[in-house]
Amino acid sequence: MVVGIKDAAKLIGISVISLCAVLVCTMFLNFYIDILEIEPLIASEAAMLFYDAQVSTAKIVCAVSGGCLLVTSVIMLLFYIRHYIDTHKKELGILKALGYSNLKIAGNFRVFGVSVLIGSAAGFSASFLLMPTFYDLQNKDRILPEISIRFHPSLFFCLVLLPTAAFACLSVCYAACRLKAPVLQLIKDSPQTPAKTKKQKNEPDCPFLAGLKKSTLRTKKTLVFFIAFASFCFSAMTQMSASMDTLSSRMMALMTLIIGLVLAFTTLFLAITAVVRGNTKTIAMMRVFGYSQKECCRALLGGYRPASYIGFALGTAYQYALLRIAVDLVFRDIGDIPAYEFDVPNMLASLAAFLFFYELMMYLGAERIKKISVKEIMLE
Amino acid sequence: MIRINQIKKSYGTHENRALILKGISAEIADGDFVVILGASGSGKSTLLNVISGLEQPDSGSVTYDGTDITAFNDRELTAFRRENVGFIFQQYYLLPNLTVEKNVRMGADLAGNSDYRSVLKAVGLENKLKKYPGELSGGEQQRVAVARALAKRPRVLFLDEPTGALDEATGRQVLDYISCLQEEYRFTVVMVTHNLNIAEMANTVIKMNSGMILEIYTNETRKNAREIGW
């Protein structure tokens, strides 16, 4: 067994992300389907306008949060599998050398579907727990007739079973694809990217630590993406949550905040863990040579800081654009449009919280680096 | 002068505790070429790790010119290694994502040595600067490791079976580089091996058996890498 349940347990990040995505999507899709049922019962014109607004909000939120989360979880899963293969390349190479077929080895990776199943099933159930409150809030002024909560098997299929099957399949295919490499390439310590472009050969000569910083960024580009994404989530969701509080409801605000923090935390945590784990040998060797703790951390973790600031800036712009569009489009036809302007103090507060959060996570990463002993190098 | 005094080291806990080093004492003079010889499992690597400050012994002391490194904490040990020692292991442990040049700079930068290219030239790799370790043969990789350790200008060079993964001719070549460079730079060498013939290259041979020193003897004449049998 190449991939066990234990590895699937490490995929907790995938579970968390699928949980969040499925939770939000189920809630709004369910609401959307249920609200369509009451259309014939609507009598007044005001109620009809309100009804239309509700339907388009559900659509937008679903598309934005669901789509965004879905894309991330797909990339995250692909990234994890790639990371897993990279760190277990030798074993896989040996299995392949022994004569196991690619498909047989890759088949083991279907276990990754389990973590998607766990996450999406949990998200699906959780959404039904939250639904009574949610339905109530959406219709708190009783403009519309009573909307009753119904269970839709098709939603269960699309949001739980289908993703599970799709991800299991995706994992196997991706693994099989990576396993196509010749056995020797899997067994040998080859550079992860051959990196033979002209540009690099002509690069000005730089010291070792600077070179290491660059190569950690270059060889694991997905990690750069994840760290930027975590910052993006943090920035967008915290600021959006503050605006939601005035625009929508306290519950929506709280939900956005929690989902944002959970996503940012898991993504950043997993990315940092991957950086440290992927560089254990390098760190051990640097310690053997006498590089200090600080130098190791700076070279391996320091390079990600610009990416995180860019992520934060993008998140700020994204949430502003999204809310602007939502407010202008959705509330346009309803009488009382809440005023919405870019909120500078809010942004600054979010930035301060983010800086604290980011440095805290980096500190945790540094602590993990500290725990790596020089003897690690001798454990092959 | 390195003075090793009554080193004891054990691994494991309680019932399966095993004493690996059973009280080892020896002296290593500056500029000496020392070989630690012994069968597999006799504790050679463990001893080397203790002398070089990679690992702390349970008891006993290791002093460099009177400074006891066993009293150091982790930070002080790191600083000590940075100042004084170089390492070459059987598995070269090069950083796979960095070029040969950057790998050598890993050592050179620590000593502020900007002349690292001359070391690369000395091991005959001056035209492989931009290659990655995965693109080199085993012997070439080990020569990169040699250059990396020497570019650091260590006072003491520690080698754990440096030729263990190499064939005879390549191993001989690597040893040749090391002993030539030692003549030139005058650092101390402490090398672990279980190969009796390689021991003939040394000034001093420390023979170990199951955690104890069997004998310490000096070779009248040092053979060079070409003269030893394998």
Ligand SMILES: Nc1ncnc2c1ncn2[C@@H]1O[C@H](COP(=O)(O)OP(=O)(O)OP(=O)(O)O)[C@@H](O)[C@H]1O
């Ligand atoms: N981290 C460890 N934990 C437990 N036992 C260990 C550890 N490291 C070494 N040992 C034990 O200590 C003994 C001596 O190991 P050491 O690596 O020093 O031997 P060696 O003489 O270098 O052997 P070889 O020539 O095979 O490298 C061995 O029996 C080994 O099992």
Ligand SMILES: [Mg+2]
């Ligand atoms: Mg050994």
